[in-house]
Amino acid sequence: MARKSWIQRENKRQKLEQKYHSSRQFSKKKIKQSKAVPLSESKLKEIYRRLQSLPRNSSPIRLHRRCFLTGRPRANYRDFGLSGHILREMVFECLLPGATRSSW
Structure with missing residues (x-):
């Protein structure tokens, strides 16, 4: 059996990922669109800042x-x-x- 704390931590990460999924996808979509149609540097920095301000555990890559x-x-x-x-x-x-x- 795995430690209960590890399982709870994983459950917390899953909930965070679901909570911030739409905002993360929106920011990534804007960044991808900016490569086709360039944005001003300040707007692009704002999008990156918003993406980086999300909690680290809300990233889907951290799920196991x-x-x-x-x-x-x-x-x-x-x-x-x-x-x-x-x-x-x-x-x-x-x-x-x-x-x-x-x-x-």
Whole structure:
């Protein structure tokens, strides 16, 4: 099991990312448009300042996928949302239809 504090921190990051998603996308869209149609330097600086004033944890790149059952941050499979060893245990217990066991 992962530490409860780490899981709570990850949940907080997800909420922040959802809260500031639209403002971050709006600022990025304006910056991308400014490359096609140049803006004045002061307006461009204002857009960058607004983007940088957002909380650091609201960035989607800081989110980390965790196992649905255990909270483990590594070896996660996107299709199932589970870590590797939990996935293997579920396959051995025939809880995942269509998945085959491998043993060597």
